[in-house]
Amino acid sequence: xxxxxxxxxxxxxxxxxxxxxxxxxxxxxxxxxxxxxxxxxxxxxxxxxxxxxxxxxxxxxxxxxxxxxxxxxxxxxxxxxxxxxxxxxxxxxxxxxxxxxxxxxxxxxxxxxxxxxxxxxxxxxxxxxxxxxxxxxxxxxxxxxxxxxxxxxxxxxxxxxxxxxxxxxxxxxxxxxxxxxxxxxxxxxxxxxxxxxxxxxxxxxxxxxxxxxxxxxxxxxxxxxxxxxxxxxxxxxxxxxxxxxxxxxxxxxxxxxxxxxxxxxxxxxxxxxxxxxxxxxxxxxxxxxxxxxxxxxxxxxxxxxxxxxxxxxxxxxxxxxxxxxxxxxxxxxxxxxxxxxxxxxxxxxxxxxxxxxxxxxxxxxxxxxxxxxxxxxxxxxxxxxxxxxxxxxxxxxxxxxxxxxxxxxxxxxxxxxxx
Numbered sequence: 001x002x003x004x005x006x007x008x009x010x011x012x013x014x015x016x017x018x019x020x021x022x023x024x025x026x027x028x029x030x031x032x033x034x035x036x037x038x039x040x041x042x043x044x045x046x047x048x049x050x051x052x053x054x055x056x057x058x059x060x061x062x063x064x065x066x067x068x069x070x071x072x073x074x075x076x077x078x079x080x081x082x083x084x085x086x087x088x089x090x091x092x093x094x095x096x097x098x099x100x101x102x103x104x105x106x107x108x109x110x111x112x113x114x115x116x117x118x119x120x121x122x123x124x125x126x127x128x129x130x131x132x133x134x135x136x137x138x139x140x141x142x143x144x145x146x147x148x149x150x151x152x153x154x155x156x157x158x159x160x161x162x163x164x165x166x167x168x169x170x171x172x173x174x175x176x177x178x179x180x181x182x183x184x185x186x187x188x189x190x191x192x193x194x195x196x197x198x199x200x201x202x203x204x205x206x207x208x209x210x211x212x213x214x215x216x217x218x219x220x221x222x223x224x225x226x227x228x229x230x231x232x233x234x235x236x237x238x239x240x241x242x243x244x245x246x247x248x249x250x251x252x253x254x255x256x257x258x259x260x261x262x263x264x265x266x267x268x269x270x271x272x273x274x275x276x277x278x279x280x281x282x283x284x285x286x287x288x289x290x291x292x293x294x295x296x297x298x299x300x301x302x303x304x305x306x307x308x309x310x311x312x313x314x315x316x317x318x319x320x321x322x323x324x325x326x327x328x329x330x331x332x333x334x335x336x337x338x339x340x341x342x343x344x345x346x347x348x349x350x351x352x353x354x355x356x357x358x359x360x361x362x363x364x365x366x367x368x369x370x371x372x373x374x375x376x377x378x379x380x381x382x383x384x385x386x387x388x389x390x391x392x393x394x395x396x397x398x399x400x401x402x403x404x405x406x407x408x409x410x411x412x413x414x415x416x417x418x419x
Contacts, residue, residue, distance in 0.1 A: 001151075006057075006097055010154070011344050012264070018042060019140075021054075023205070023362040030141060031119050032119065033119055033120065033121065033122035033143070033144070033160035034118055034119035034120055034121040034122070034124075034321075036121050036122070036123050036124075036373040037121055037124065037317070037318045037321045037322060038318050039072075039074070039346070040063075040290050041068070041069045041071065041322075042069040042071070042072040042318070042322040042323065043069070043071040043072055044071070044072060044073070044314060044316045044319050045072075045073045045074075045075060045315075045318060045319075046072060046073070046074045046075070046100065046316055046319045046320050046323050047075050047077070047099045047100070047315075047316075047354075048062070048074060048075065048076045048077065048098055048100045048101065048323070049079050049084075049087075049088070049100070049101040049102065050076055050077075050078060050079065050101070050102045051078070051079050051080065051081045051084045051306075051341050052078075052080075053104055054102055054150075054306065054340060054342070055076065055077070055078030055079055055102075056078055056402025057339050057340045058076045059076055060076035060335075061326075061327060061332060061336060061339070062323075064077055064335070065323055065326050066245045069319075069322070070327070072319050072322075072323075074112050074323060076218070077328070081210050081342060082280045084102075084104075085104070085107060085234065086381045086410045087105075087353070088101060088111065089110075089297065090102070090116050090373055091115075091311075092111065092313075093114075093117035094312070095313045095348075096313070096330045097116065097156040097311035097312075097313045097314065097319070098311065098313075098314075099310060099311065099315060099316050100308060100309070100310050100314070100320045100324060101308075101309055101311070101318035101390050102149065102306045102307070102308060102321060103146060103306070103307050103308070103309045104136075104306065104307075104374055105134075105137035105148075105303075105304055105386075106304075106307055106373065106374065106380050106381065107309055107370045107381075108137055108138060108140060108145060108146065108309070108376045109140050109307070109375070109376035109377040109378045109380055109418070110378040110379070110380070110381070110418070111143040111145075112143075112376065112378075113140065113378040113401040113418055113419075115312065116311055116312055116313070116363050117145040117146065117309050117310070117312065118145070118312050118314065119255060119308075120138065120143075120144040120145060121142065121145060121146055121321055124147070124321055124325050125325060125381075126143070126148055126197050126329050127178075127241070129328075129346050129347060130147075130148050130346055130347065131151060131303065131345060131347060131368045131369065131371065132369075133147070133303040133368070133370075133371040133372045133373060134148035134151045134303055134305060134345045134368070134371075134373075135148060135306060135347065136372070136373065137305075137373045138307055138309075138376075139376060140376045141153050141324060141419075142247075142375075145309055146307040146308055146309035146324075147218040147307065147308050147324050147325075147327075147328055147345075148306075148307055148308075148345035149305070149306050149308045149328075149342075150305050150306050150307050150325060150333075150336070150340075150342035150343055150344065151303060151304070151309060151343050151344070151345045151368060152272040152273055152274070152303070152304050152306035152343055152344055152364075152390060153272065153273075153301045153364055153367045153368050153371045154206070154207075154210070154270050154271060154272055154290060154301045154304060154306070154367075155270070155271075155290045155291060155293070155301070155363060155367055156192075156195075156268050156270055156290065156291040156292075156415065157212065157261070157268060157269050157270070157271055157275055157279070157288050157289075157290060158185075158265070158267065158268045158288060158290070159185075159189075159191070159235075159261055159262075159264055159267055159268065159287060159288060160189060160286075160287045160288055160293055161264060161266070161287055161291050162189035162191050162264050162267045162286050163181075163185065163189060163289065164266075165188065165189045165190055166185050166187075166188040166189030167184065167188060168181050168184060168185070168189075169249075169329040171289075171291040171292060172291065172296065173295055173296050173382065174206075174213070174294055174295055174296070174298050175295075175317060177240060177412075178294040179241070179242075179272060179292060180343060182194035182195045182247050182267065182268060183245075183247060184244070185267030185268060186247060186267060187244075189264075189267055190264060191264060191265060191267035191330065192265045192266070193247065193248060193249050193260075193266050193267065194242075194247040194248070194267045194268065195242060195247055195248050195249045195266075195267060195268040195269060195270075196252055196257060196266055196268070196269040196272065196397075197239065197242055197243075197247060197269075197389075198247070199243065199249070199250045199251065199252075199391075199392060199395040199396060200327065200388055200389070200392020200393070200394075201388055201389040202388065202394060203388075204387075204391045204392070205387045205391070206302045206304070207234070207239075207270055207302075207389055207392055208236070208239055208387070209302060209372075209374065210293060210300055210301050210302050210372075211236075211238060211239055211276070211296075212231065212235040212236075213298060213300040213358050214231050214235070214294065214295065214296040214297065214298050214300050215232075215234055215235045215238075215297060216231045216296070216297040217229050217231030217232040219374050219375055219383075220375050221413075222277075223417065223419065225383075225404050225409055225412040225413050225417075226409075227387070227405060227408045227409040227412055228405040228406050228407075228408065228409035230333060231240060232403045232405050232408075233402055234401070234403045235244070236394060236401035236404050236405055237401040239395075240379050240394050240395060240401060243395040243396075244398070248272060248395075250395055250396050253350055257269060258275075258278060258279065258282055258284075259282065260286070261279075261288075261318070262269045262279070262282050262283065262284045268291075272304070272364075273343060273360075273361065274341075275363075276360055277341070290360055290364075292363065292366065292367055293367065293370075298370060299370055300370050300371060300372050301354055301370065301371045301372075302371060302372065302373065303368065303371035303373050304373065305343075305376050305409050306342075308324045308327060312354075316357060324388060328345075328346060329336040329346075330344070330346050330348040330352075331349075333345070333349040334347050334349050334352045334354060334355075337354065337355070338348075338354065343355075343361070343364065343365075346348060350362075350365045377417040377419075378417065378419075379415050379416060379417055379418040382415045383411070383412045383415055384410030384413065386407075386408060387408050387412075388411060390404045390408045390411070391404070393407075400403070
């Protein structure tokens with residue numbers, strides 16, 4: 001599952017300032033492509049930090065890499081997700097980093113701006129081999145600082161029995177179609193709630209921003225925040241309507257989403273591929289279907305996942321990047337999917353029958369062709385906190401979309417981009 005535990009909001013910016021005062025000459029984000037690595041096999045020790053399940057299981061791929069590179073040794077240190085951000089920030093500040101680390105996609109801008117990440121060698125991999133939204137998460141001010149390792153995106157999970165009772169036979173295509181379908185799940189399908197959208201709080205920006213992108217809006221216009229644009233205001237109004245019309249609950253108790261969905265009390269919700277197995281575990285393997293995101297100007301969803309980054313202070317830069325390149329090979333990405341259930345970031349890997357032959361996963365692969373992440377700016381975590389607070393007011397107190405957008409813009413502008 002590729003969801004990140006939010007670090008303490010002020011800590012990220014503090015880490016940026018701390019490193020800036022440590023004497024680095026590098027101006028993170030203002031560099032060109034990294035220098036090429038040497039030819040031949042990797043040698044020496046490569047130290048790697050990886051979080052969660054990835055940290056527990058990466059040894060499988062490390063062993064295979066060492067068989068191909070018998071003079072290299074890969075040491076993987078598992079790191080808990082809830083302490084990973086702070087640990088990386090501290091390591092950069094103290095110039096005591098590993099060679100390679102798994103980095104959450106929304107952390108890239110912050111860590112690149114410290115000057116602590118090594119630019120991706122221009123000839124290491126071809127960016128066109130990756131899903132474009134995933135590759136963009138590595139790019140800060142025009143320079144790539146890593147390689148996407150695995151990805152996830154979001155679709156609508158729909159209770160199949162409720163949809164059949166509501167007479168819905170095809171997935172909705174547009175915003176208007178989606179509203180009609182969600183309404184039908186409640187009025188004709190018998191669900192108490194047609195859909196569950198986040199009503200604010202941690203992670204809710206991941207549900208709201210796709211509607212902004214679908215409507216032609218964005219976080220930035222050039223170097224300036226554009227979170228109060230007409231496109232954003234309209235998207236916030238559309239999102240709010242699901243709550244004002246009683247289609248989405250304002251307070252869904254934690255831990256009740258899956259059982260309420262399985263029972264048919266909840267018609268639909270938005271989530272990533274990890275929910276396939278969660279629903280199977282609750283006996284709903286044959287009672288859900290997936291809908292792609294609706295289209296306005298686009299049909300964009302959120303893309304998350306994990307990137308691999310090499311640090312400026314890596315002791316074995318050459319072998320570190322060779323390990324990253326190895327993990328980016330399509331066949332290795334399929335091995336990793338079989339090992340950890342992480343979806344490949346490399347498009348060619350999706351041709352493998354293990355993914356192409358699974359209708360649910362194939363739909364996630366299709367959605368990845370139109371998926372985005374927020375811009376890789378150093379302050380995104382702080383901006384996200386401000387957005388989430390205003391989304392909660394939007395859904396629960398009835399504040400107008402115009403006022404919500406204005407407040408989000410004011411908070412983001414006061415925080416800045418960290419440039």
